[in-house]
Amino acid sequence: MTETDVDLGTVTAPSGMLVLGMAGWIDYWPQVGGPLSERARAAIAASGGHLHGPEETEPSAWMCEAIAVAAAADRPLQVRARTSASPFDGGPTIAVLEVDLGLSWLGRDDGEPVRLGDLPVDRCGMVLGDALALDGFIGLDGQSTDGLADVTYWGKYEDTVHARFGGDRIPQHPSGHGPHGWLNLPLAEAEAVAERLRTWTREGPGNGLMVSVDAHTDFHRFNRAGWNHPLLAGTIDLDACQVLGLGWDPGDHSMRHHGERAYGQVYPATLESRAGEAVLRWSIPPYEPDR
Structure with missing residues (x-):
């Protein structure tokens, strides 16, 4: 299977704490035991690792998941991906995500990878960035960060x-x-435009047109930044930090990752040594029909 290396740019982590997590739930952490940055700091003090909600969390302890690791606070951190072909449409999908952490390798003397845990591919995408900055992330149902919104429509009519x-x-x-x-x-104008389209549909042909109003949350800014990237990857500025968002094609997610953790669709995150430097790696095996 042909694989391709892709440069995804850089992120920054001035707090010294880098998080790879589920974008659909990144603003939900205060409801599962404290701000993300506090959870990340505790995990890093224990040499880094996997974060999730307490077992008694409703609706599920596994709705929020992330990996937290120490990273250099004083420099950009390079991000790369190795891709493989999607079984859905043959387009590129991430098989390996790597982040240079800007720190010397302090793991095992033999250089063997250190297992941190595993993560599912969130159907809403993944986020990679500074833990402290992500405490202020405005998610799916949040308020517009600039008072603006996008209106889109599609369907039968x-x-x-x-x-x-x-x-x-x-x-x-x-x-x-x-x-x-x-x-x-402007948000009020966007709502008015959308209502005109919905009214026309109700009073005219009936069902068949989908209308969406997307406030400019941080989550939506991620989506917009990645619209034209082959891996739906894009960066935004969040609290003076460069943060990377990774989207997933719905068809590819359905074929490869549907059900996520509940169906065992999780993938290992490790710390690895590359020329004496620490690297965070998330490995998603390429699709194999007989698996």
Whole structure:
């Protein structure tokens, strides 16, 4: 199977604590035992490791998961991916994610990897960044960070609605595919535009048009930053830190990672030595039909 190395840029961790976690739940940590940065600090003091909610957490202790490790606070940290072909559409998917931590290797003398735990692939994507900065991450259902929102529409009557109401094509995939809509509208205007489309649909042809209003949360900014990247990867600034978001194609996720931890779809995170330097590695085996 052909694999390709991809440079994903850099992240920064001025707190000295780097987290790889589930983007759909990154703002949920205060509800499962304390802020993410506090959990990360405790894990790193114990040589780094896997974070999740207490066993009695509702709806599940495993809804929030992350890996926390120590990292250099004074320099950008290089991020790379090795890709393999998706069984869904043949496009590239992440098989290995690596982050140079900017620290000397202090693990086993023989250089063997140190197992930190494992993570599922969140259908909402993954986030890699400074633990302290991520304490302020505005998630899926949060408020707009700048008072703006995006409106998109798609479905059975998309062409008719476009002819009547307008809207630009908004590519949300490297192929150029995407819905119609409007970007960067004031929030109240975005809601009004969406309601006009919904009203027209209700009073006209009926069901068949999907309309979405996406406030400019940090989560949505991740999505936008990765729309045109082959791996749906993009960086944003969060509390003066460079933070990386990684999306997953819904079809690929359904075929390879559906069910996530509940169905054993988890993948190992390790600390490894590369030329005497510490590297965080998350390994997602390429798809094999007979597995």
